[in-house]
Amino acid sequence: MDPRLFLADLEAKPAALRNLASILTVGDAWAGLPAPVDRVLLLGMGSSRYAAEMAALRLRAAGLDAVAEYASTDASWPPGPRTLVVAISASGTSQETLDAASGYAGSAPLVALTNVPDSPLARVADLVVPMHGGTEEGGVACRTFQHTLVLLLDLAARLSGEPRDVASLARRAADATEDLLARRDEWLPTVADLLDGRHGVYTLAPAERLSSALQSALMVREGPRRPAAGCETGDWSHVDVYLTRTLDYRALLLPGSRYDRPALDWLRSRAATVVAVGADVAEAAAVVRYPGDDDPYVRLLTETLVAELVAARWWAAAF
Incomplete structure (x- = not known):
């Protein structure tokens, strides 16, 4: 793992995303999916599971049976010909995901x-969907996380019939990623300084974008290698608010929840x-x-x- 190469991986995000967009324009990434599908089981660990939770929530909102599981769980839905299993791993070597997928091989799509x-x-899979993230030389899944989100949104649109x-x-x-990169000298030093507290960083996002937090x-x-924790914005007032009284609390808020206001009221009252x-x-x-x-x-x-850019800046300073 290398912070300089991690930064280069981040700088390559816009080009990689545009390449993925071109691939989606000319072809069907999910060609070969079985039909019909009654249930969707998404398996992964770490950031793969974060992305899977986002997709499962959207599939359920569209009326489909879908769940995202830790690949390390002992048991989930039983296999069957109409249960679609999507195993997610950027490297394709995550042992937990490989073990879970192997348990469904031959008995479920x-x-x-x-x-x-x-x-x-x-x-071990019946169908392989490449992420097209390129090699992440820095050793951190950043582009592949972004591409996993795109491809799972594509899957959700396909299965739900949503015209997206x-x-x-x-x-x-x-374009948005490119803009943030181009203007980083304007915002990054200030943001990195504001989040540089003694007790880490706490990230908040609505349930639909909890993967981001x-x-x-x-x-x-x-x-x-600094302490940091993510929380769903509404749940924050029930499980994380307590730390604002005792810690030098530094919050990275990703707005959009209807419960932003209660969280902000607490954060303001505790001088976070x-x-x-x-x-x-x-x-x-x-x-x-x-x-x-x-x-x-x-x-x-x-x-x-x-x-990611804050992390790259702190990491480079300590490297």
Whole structure:
């Protein structure tokens, strides 16, 4: 793992996203899926599971039976010909995911969503969907997380019949990502300083974009090895608010929840430091905006870049 290469991986995000958008425009990434499908089981660990939770929530909202599981769970839905199993691993070597997928091989339609099409996970699957994230030289799953989100949104649109142009969405996210990268000298030093507290970083996002909060916190833990935790905004008032009384609390808020206000009231009353990304927040010490941030889907695909660049900056300083 190398912070300089991690930064280069982040800088390559817009080009990689546009390449994925082109692939989605000319072909069907999910060609070969079985039909009909009664249930969808998404399996993964770490950031793969974060993305899976986002997709499962959207599939359920469309009226489909879908669940995202830790691949390490002992048991989930039983196999069957109409239960679609999507095993997600960028490397295709995550042992937990490989073990879980192997348990369904031959007894349920099994798809491998992976960045390595000839990986062990791909070899046990009936269908392989490449992430097209390129090699992440920094050793951190950043582009592949973004591409996993895009491809799972594409799967959700396909299974639900939702008329969503995911390729166009990926291009808009590429534009937003490029804008944040181009203007980083304007916002990154301030944001990095504001979040640089003694007790870590706490990220908040609505349930529909909880993957962003969890991935943002993971980037801070994985790169610079600092404490960080992600929380759903509504749940925050029930499980995390207590820390604001005793810690030097630094919050990275990803707005859009109808429960932003209760969280902000607590944060203000406890004199916590708040950085907001994607919307103007009066209580925030700093706000980071970008083109398209009025669209929750563009936010979903873009907003983790802020924490990723903060993590890269802290990591490089300590390297």
